[in-house]
Amino acid sequence: xxxxxxxxxxxxxxxxxxxxxxxxxxxxxxxxxxxxxxxxxxxxxxxxxxxxxxxxxxxx
Numbered sequence: 001x002x003x004x005x006x007x008x009x010x011x012x013x014x015x016x017x018x019x020x021x022x023x024x025x026x027x028x029x030x031x032x033x034x035x036x037x038x039x040x041x042x043x044x045x046x047x048x049x050x051x052x053x054x055x056x057x058x059x060x
Contacts, residue, residue, distance in 0.1 A: 008019040030036045047059040 009015040044056040
């Protein structure tokens with residue numbers, strides 16, 4: 001796995017040798033209640049869409 005981290009690190013000028021995480025994270029401001037509701041719904045339904053549970057309430 002080290003060769004994968006080293007290879008990814010060489011492609012990114014922000015790293016000296018290794019890269020362990022993705023660099024394309026773009027935070028957004030949750031400035032409306034509708035946007036916050038959308039993100040909370042996504043988080044709650046994520047285990048359902050991945051097939052871990054049948055209902056959001058079942059995921060601890």
